[in-house]
Amino acid sequence: MHSSHAVTTLSGRRVVVPGGTGAVGEGVVRRYLAAGADVVVPTRTQERAEEFRRVLGDAATDRLHLVVHDYTTFAGAEQLAEEMQRRLGGVDDVVAPIGGWWAGKRLWEIDESDWRDAFVGLAAAHMAVLRAFLPRLNTRGAYTLIVGESALTPVPGSGLVSMEQATLLMMRQVVEAEAAGAQRVFALVLGPVRTRLVDSGDPDWVSADQVGAVAVAASAAAAVSGLEIRLRTQAEAEKALAALQGNQPGRTGAVVATSTMEPKNGRREDLLQVLADLAPQIRAEEGCLDYSVHAARGDADGPLLITQKFASIEAFTRHSASVADQIPKLAALLATPPMPPTLFEPVL
Ligand SMILES: NC(=O)c1ccc[n+]([C@@H]2O[C@H](COP(=O)([O-])OP(=O)(O)OC[C@H]3O[C@@H](n4cnc5c(N)ncnc54)[C@H](OP(=O)(O)O)[C@@H]3O)[C@@H](O)[C@H]2O)c1
Structure with missing residues (x-):
């Protein structure tokens, strides 16, 4: 080694x-x-x-x-x-x-x-x-x-x-x-x-x-x-x-986390409501630079894309721990089990 x-x-x-x-x-x-x-x-x-x-x-x-x-x-x-x-x-x-x-x-x-x-x-x-x-x-x-x-x-x-x-x-x-x-x-x-x-x-x-x-x-x-x-x-x-x-804390700058959520039939509005309720708390977290929820253009029933940007991986890790208790509530509204977000870091 x-x-x-x-x-x-x-x-x-x-x-x-x-x-x-x-x-x-x-x-x-x-x-x-x-x-x-x-x-x-x-x-x-x-x-x-x-x-x-x-x-x-x-x-x-x-x-x-x-x-x-x-x-x-x-x-x-x-x-x-x-x-x-x-x-x-x-x-x-x-x-x-x-x-x-x-x-x-x-x-x-x-x-x-x-x-x-x-x-x-x-x-x-x-x-x-x-x-x-x-x-x-x-x-x-x-x-x-x-x-x-x-x-x-x-x-x-x-x-x-x-x-x-x-x-x-x-x-x-x-x-x-x-x-x-x-x-x-x-x-x-x-x-x-x-x-x-x-x-x-x-x-x-x-x-x-x-x-x-x-x-x-x-x-x-x-x-x-x-x-x-x-x-x-x-x-x-x-x-x-x-x-x-290469993924240890302190080695990267800001991180962008993306997750896709596929709502259960008829539960899209409920899912949007839970995500909206979480917004003020997440946006107030230390190191949170952005929290947004998106839908595909022209698809009013389809999956939602959640993007979050945090100043550091440490801030994102703290955020993950602080919202962990919300996962069962979200999972109940999803057609497939929630997956961990994909994390991106700057390369340019
Ligand atoms: N050694 C290798 O070359 C090698 C290669 C590939 C994979 N692995 C994998 O690495 C892991 C550990 O292998 P190892 O070679 O370190 O084994 P090991 O020397 O036999 O040690 C395994 C430890 O597991 C504990 N243990 C608890 N329940 C047990 C049970 N029912 N039977 C046997 N041991 C039990 C024992 O600790 P206590 O008695 O102190 O409780 C023992 O010290 C295994 O999953 C093995 O498949 C090893």
């Missing part, structure tokens, strides 16, 4: 990394600690906690919070989220490198315990963490799932892993559609990774540390509202990092 990439600071951010004790998780934890964040790593056993502290060595600063806790059930994940609220005042980001590899049987050869361990158990752990933490995040932070490319390409003999990982990619898409911009949800799709357990291998593989660097950049890239990012080669890691770092 080239040293020309900017050092990202996430000082004050509270990040939880379930699965952080694992081979990929280590790189994620190291990078968030290096970026200045407070990092909570839940682990299911005391033994694993002690081993992980040894693995981290001097990197285990007082901003590392190792918690022995079973976060893989709905109740367990909820308790962890409540505990973070009590101890740290909330949570900003989640990175979930939960789970490992499984192989050895074709699909029709598996038994019920394989199914429960390699599919149900892992999918349930991800679901438990997502449902406990996602509602607690705002647009400042990011929720990042980590999966392997077996989610995209079947691996004979490891079908349960492929199916479970593909489920997670669809989970990201569903959440992105349902959250409609209120939370930023990423998936990092990895090829084989160089880790503390597998340090040899093709030099073109990405390292656990590089996975962590991309997760940190996704957290910091407030203008990016969610992506599926392929990280299978050095070139893909470089490209992802450059694209995400």
